Amino acid sequence: MNTHQPDHSAYFAFRDQLLGPLRTTVLTSQQLCEAGRLIYGHEAGLSLYGIPAADMAPKGITLLGRTVIECSVDDYTAPVADALAALQAASQPQGPDAGNPLIADLFCGSGNFGHHLGQRLMRAVHAAELDPAVFGTARNNLDRIGSAITLRLTDYRDLLRELPARSTHDTYVVEPPWGPAFTAAGLDLTRTSPPVPEILDDIRRSRDGLPCHIAIKTNDQIAHDSLDRSFTGARHLATITPAPSLPSGANMDFHLYELHG
Template identity: 35%
Template sequence: MDEREGNGEDVVYDRALLLHGAKRNEVLTLEEIRRYGSDSFGDAEYVRIYGMPPAQWYGRGIRLLGRTAVECTRDALADLIGSDIASLAAKMPSTSSFTVIDPFAGSCNTLYWVLRHLVKAEGIAFELDPLVYALSNRNIAFLDQKIELVQGDYQTLLENRNIPADRGVVVFVAPPWGTALDERVGLDLRRTTPPIGEVVSRIGRTFSGQPLLFATQVYEKVNPASLADVRALVDWSELRIYRLNDEGRNHGILLATRGGTP
């Protein structure tokens, strides 16, 4: 029997179980959150979100699905991403205020950290999945940052959004990776759901008259051809990898701009 089919202590709480297996759409208990951290990263406190360790955020009533626990950007990484976005946004031309868009909200943790770092910014997030939306909408009500979370497809909803022309637009691009990530060969940006290039192109057309800053979450290994495809869509880009563990499973960010260079 596969160890993931067993019960109790013999179950390995890893990416496969939580993202593709029996726990995908289940609300995890605190013990399961800690098991995932221990089994996958050797750290029971690994899933730190909204500035809190698991016991604290769970105690406040915050809950995660199995897939969200895997796909959420934990605090250590989200903090660095938010800081780098704010630093680059300060160099964008003729822009003093920003609208930060997260087309694939998930837990909203990265957006939460971006708003902590980027002053004079408002945040709007979109979540298509009703289960994830319901939990995240409930979770962010406990936070100290105001985030507007909308259920539905970002493509349609953004077209009806009137963002003032004098505001800069920051877009955090992190669609579900799913099978696009192979930890041995890296992340193929063409195989995310939807592809990264498609997201950059669509939002670029929607806000063609405004300064745009894209921040795309990536893995430490990225398929070179897929990276080149995305870079061809922007005016400037820089890849940054954050070394946060010794497991060879670090993440990073592709910062890119359209309508100007920093």
């Protein structure tokens, strides 16, 4: 047996644990390191806010099982933030407060995506998280790292209502839970909760016709053409594909779009 091959069956069993019995349990340091090895092929692959798994507990970082599987880690979000920064540097923003664009992390989870975008683009970040348990750990972690993210325990639609459009460089992170949208056939973005097309409609409605940027995570196997169908009428700007560590269908891709009103 080749001992260098990652044990994918162990990954899928661990994933079931994280989304099942360990869903709202704060993981131990050992479990965080195990998650790094099983999901990313090495312990430090699980790294959030610039803090690798082994350093999380000593630094007071707490993560629930569900967030460990749902989060977008540093190695993924930092390149997405770089790509977005390059795209925005190449275009002149328009809008009522064009030079002061907002970042809204609508499904915050760990808050790591908003954290990287805010740092890279040097902007204030607003975030919404609906699950009180996830909110509690995110609040703790963002305080520990001295983050200025404005985090609310609320539905993303409430956050949208509070954030009028400022600039064509306003950016929304759209990472709803996948749940039944993720099957052997791939990820169906019309079946996430809430469905991605519904979230995009909510964003459009909040913006009075002003275009904006969207960052979204998918896996590497989209079902029913649902990414293109969800973003009909939007302009694809970039896709960032991290090095795969899992079988096809279980790895992540990130996409940037310009959404029109």
